[in-house]
Amino acid sequence: VQLQASGGGLVQAGGSLRLSCAASGRTFSNYAMGWFRQAPGKEREFVASINWNGVMTRYTGSVKGRFTISRDNAKNTVYLQMNSLKPEDTAVYYCAAEGVKFGPGSLASREYDYWGQGTLVTVSS
Numbered sequence: 001v002q003l004q005a006s007g008g009g010l011v012q013a014g015g016s017l018r019l020s021c022a023a024s025g026r027t028f029s030n031y032a033m034g035w036f037r038q039a040p041g042k043e044r045e046f047v048a049s050i051n052w053n054g055v056m057t058r059y060t061g062s063v064k065g066r067f068t069i070s071r072d073n074a075k076n077t078v079y080l081q082m083n084s085l086k087p088e089d090t091a092v093y094y095c096a097a098e099g100v101k102f103g104p105g106s107l108a109s110r111e112y113d114y115w116g117q118g119t120l121v122t123v124s125s
Contacts, residue, residue, distance in 0.1 A: 035093060
């Protein structure tokens, strides 16, 4: 699976962005999808994940109620809607595909098989 993330940019605190991740190469619906992020000087961390048909999702605590992950299997795309952005959300955001048909996607980055190139989100205060 090839993954192409887009939608990052510079936004003021309290603003919104929607990230997209377009997949190609294999059957998209065979994969759970995840979003991770890596801030400068920090390790990559889990943000959100979604199962193959979008019914199950999971979020890290710091983004619950602010971020929403969704997918459109007809468009081979997963989204991350980010609202009420905070400066601490500043990071490079990566999408990833996990080759598992069931379950909402793993919290651990090592479980994911394919990764996109990342898109930078900068939130100014």
